[in-house]
Amino acid sequence: MRIVIVEDEARIARRIERLTRAFFGSELDLTTCDSITQGLHALETAPPDLLLLDLNLNGRDGFGLLESVSAGAFHTIIISAYADKAITAFAHGVLDFVPKPFAEERLNQAFARVSATLRKPESGLKFLAVKKQGNIILIDINDLRYIKGAGIYTELHLQNGQRELHDKSLEKLEQLLPSSFERIHKSYLVPIAQAQKILVQEGGKYQLQLKNGELVPIGRARYKELRGRLL
Structure with missing residues (x-):
């Protein structure tokens, strides 16, 4: 950007x-x-x-x-x-x-x-291509639980518990993915359908509980917008 x-x-x-x-x-x-x-x-x-x-x-x-x-x-x-x-x-x-x-x-x-x-709500992106052991595998975006930034790469956390490394940055994937994916933290991108509830912690910290019970952090700058989408 x-x-x-x-x-x-x-x-x-x-x-x-x-x-x-x-x-x-x-x-x-x-x-x-x-x-x-x-x-x-x-x-x-x-x-x-x-x-x-x-x-x-x-x-x-x-x-x-x-x-x-x-x-x-x-x-x-x-x-x-x-x-x-x-x-x-x-x-x-x-x-x-x-x-x-x-x-x-x-x-x-x-x-x-x-x-x-x-963001591009009309995005027709359905799959993410991941290079693995000399091959290219396609990850259905509906199989994503969340995406975590890892420098110039990203970690794709799947609903089956597996993780795959993608060669695009979090910022680039945020531009490519449809608006159903929410940037909740500088290092986390989450499909809004995976969100269950927001947990408010002491010290003004926030966490998002996913439907599988996993917790991921919410940035202070993102809290109000995310709360508005979930209410």
């Missing part, structure tokens, strides 16, 4: 970058710009999936950036102290408007909207 941040305050830009990486995972192509000129160059060089845009960039209006590019080619989240410009922002077709100062939970809510929008 490619994301461009356009923010002229270095401290805020670093915070946005940190929270963005925490939500979307380490395998992220992230570019940070501090001016409209830099932002325009980044967008024209390689169009992103998501633009995070401030509206006051060294005294220049951030809307000028959107008007200079094809905003429909990517999603945009405005992060700005000018809350009175929210209506104008939505008229430009942005996905969300996050007012400054912002809490981590509010930015994560906007990121969750991006994730839901980028």
Whole structure:
């Protein structure tokens, strides 16, 4: 996933970058710009999936950036102290408007909207191809209990208790699989049909109990969205 941040305050830009990486995972192509000129160059060089845009960039209006590019080619989240410009922002077709100062939970809510929008409910993917002992075997996605990230690979945990190693990252599989698969943690992707209930632990920690009784962690940033899907 490619994301461009356009923010002229270095401290805020670093915070946005940190929270963005925490939500979307380490395998992220992230570019940070501090001016409209830099932002325009980044967008024209390689169009992103998501633009995070401030509206006051060294005294220049951030809307000028959107008007200079094809905003429909990517999603945009405005992060700005000018809350009175929210209506104008939505008229430009942005996905969300996050007012400054912002809490981590509010930015994560906007990121969750991006994730839901980028998912492909119409995906016709039925099988995952796994290379094993010189052969290729097909795993029916309905046989998956959950998928766990393992660096640049993933572990496919099957309903029969077996595990298979897949050569695509969790981020890539999340893009390929249908919307019935939910990213509940930076390292876990679960078919929502396998979910039984959410367990709230001490210290603000959450776990998802699967139908076979197995427990997998839920990231704090994912808890509210997952709870909404299960209720």
